[in-house]
């Protein structure tokens with residue numbers, strides 16, 4: 051069994067952790083009424099748009115089924131797919147690098163930038179580089195990284211943190227954006243209004259010179275095609291095209307799970323992604339490139355293939371479908387919890403329903419900091435329904451809650467905010483009402499617990515389960531109770 | 541051990557339960573039932589929705605329409621493979637700049653050019669998407685990106701209804717640019733606003749008989 055020694059899946063590092071337990075962060079963020087108003091406005095308008103453009107396609111379910119199977123197949127054959135991609139990308143003049151974790155990826159990118167002699171880089175939005183904290187790392191090495199996506203620019207200028215994977219500044223409304231621009235842009239019209247078109251124009255003027263002079267660009271990728279060695283970036287503003295076309299050197303950082311087996315698979319994902327993310331029939335710009343094209347675009351083309359916990363998630367046979375995520379953000383746009391707490395409450399780069407499963411899967415649920423994320427849900431199921439690749443987020447949440455309980459028991463610690471009775475997962479998931487019933491049993495559970503805070507026996511439906519083991523007493527308030535209080539106090 | 545070997549080893553360990561692959565159910569639409577007139581109508585509708593300018597014209601009208609779209613331009617860049625007759629009605633005050641192998645315009649020159657005229661490879665009516673694949677009549681990517689005004693020729697014979705119909709017409713390893721309207725952003729309150737870094741004006745000439 052040499053393969054076991056060849057590499058044990060390890061947890062990811064970087065910006066993948068809760069900064070504090072979810073309920074605590076959520077309580078604080080809920081106090082931010084402006085943010086809640088902004089979020090409500092934005093998520094509701096996007097929901098309607100999404101439903102409309104999804105409803106236009108008579109074959110939406112067929113596309114979802116295809117998308118889900120393609121992703122499953124890709125994950126099941128990941129090693130071959132990556133090797134195939136490497137071979138094809140290399141054959142076309144690209145250079146492939148492999149990074150075990152955030153530190154290694156940051157170092158590779160820094161060395162590549164250094165090698166060009168550049169001291170600044172332009173960046174097009176990428177979740178992976180946010181996850182590994184690349185900007186901060188580059189800065190510490192004396193390299194300035196300029197975000198060029200409008201929302202990222204707002205976040206970077208405002209010294210803020212992203213709160214949404216697609217629209218990182220979704221928590222800011224137009225007036226707040228204007229104020230940030232007026233304060234932080236070196237050259238800006240003092241009479242700038244808060245009209246979105248004017249704000250976009252200010253961003254254009256601010257970044258134009260940077261694009262035209264940039265020697266090095268850093269990008270993410272929405273997908274890699276194994277059988278051709280092609281990479282793709284999906285965007286709106288043209289900042290992506292600028293970064294992918296004008297500089298001499300292009301460095302792409304991409305999670306290993308983004309690889310698709312066949313180039314024709316693009317036809318599925320480019321129908322699923324834009325409609326699910328911005329609620330458009332198609333995003334304004336998509337760029338595809340295969341290694342180096344002579345006389346067109348960057349002549350030094352690199353890709354860093356990043357693990358950083360992805361193999362850890364892959365090892366979880368019940369959770370691995372979380373890696374199928376195409377980062378469309380539909381799940382957060384429909385999530386009633388996200389709508390109220392915002393993205394910051396989740397701590398990690400990945401907020402919302404997908405973040406609640408992906409972050410602990412990448413780091414390992416036993417990592418104390420991410421233990422409370424799987425409880426950040428009312429299990430209403432809206433995310434599963436919206437997900438274009440059919441990731442069963444509620445089921446994985448329940449699975450991870452179980453893992454969390456096991457991990458905590460192993461450490462002889464009492465659970466923090468967990469909902470023990472969620473162990474009855476499949477039954478509870480059948481109907482929302484059943485979950486309610488289960489959670490109603492919580493206070494009873496407390497009563498049933500003796501002085502040692504251990505429950506020996508539970509009444510009703512959970513009796514079968516408690517028979518076989520002692521379980522630690524649940525917290526005073528279940529997430530669901532907290533949640534219904536919150537909803538009422540709104 | 542190299543990072544590559546280690547990551548691949550981790551993958552093998554993670555997949556020790558040997559999950560099986562399944563045949564991909566491709567039950568989505570892959571063939572169109574629309575007539576060419578319907579395709580034109582659909583593509584026009586989508587592009588107008590994206591706030592692109594659209595005209596449906598005959599081949600012999602190209603010079604006239606190119607000239608009218610570019611009446612305010614002081615300079616125009618075009619790729620080597622573009623049919624030069626299309627530019628023949630432009631006023632003498634408009635400077636024509638050819639971008640050709642061995643005679644490339646610099647980024648600064650492109651930035652100082654008002655507009656670009658290119659052809660296109662294939663268009664998808666259902667999503668309002670025009671695809672450029674870097675053939676000689678479309679040129680390298682920078683020329684259709686840096687100037688602020690893009691006049692794009694779409695022969696109606698290259699319009700399909702569905703994305704899966706467009707795929708066999710593409711050579712995927714060429715640098716591809718898919719364009720669905722002028723540059724836009726949804727980053728402020730999730731509302732689409734046109735005009736950021738890419739060309740802020742997109743004029744599409746859909747041409748019959750080309």
Ligand code: SF4
Pocket residue numbers: 326374375376377378379380381382404433436437438439440441
């Ligand atoms: S989990 Fe599904 S819905 Fe959520 S971002 Fe990923 S692909 Fe989109």
